Amino acid sequence: VTITFVEPDGTEKIIEDAVVGESLMNVAKDNGVEGIWGDCGGGCACGTCHVYVDEKWQDVVGKPDDIEEMTLDMVTEAQQDNSRLCCQIQVSPELDGVRLTVVPAE
Ligand code: FES
DSSP states (O other): OOEEEEOTTSOEEEESOOOTTSBHHHHHHHTTOTTOOOTTSSSSOSOTTEEEEOGGGHHHHOOOOHHHHHHHHHHOSOOOTTEEEGGGOBOOGGGTTEEEEEOOOO
């Protein structure tokens, strides 16, 4: 599955071999994507895996659940409609080609 992360400096990191079932935070970390720290280890608690989902992918990726929404409210001022914590998104075949912009932690 191919995932594109746009790093804070605009660099596109294209990862072509993301494994189905992995969290996107782990995929990003394994591939050294700048700006994704995953400080809480994927517990939906730190907000250091914040991304904006490309507009045309929003329906496929879906919305944050209540807990994720709460974390986003707490940890970031930069929250938008298309904000997600990427530790809460699992790689799936449907996500092939998805594009995410890394939001640097504040
Ligand atoms: Fe901490 Fe996603 S890794 S919220």
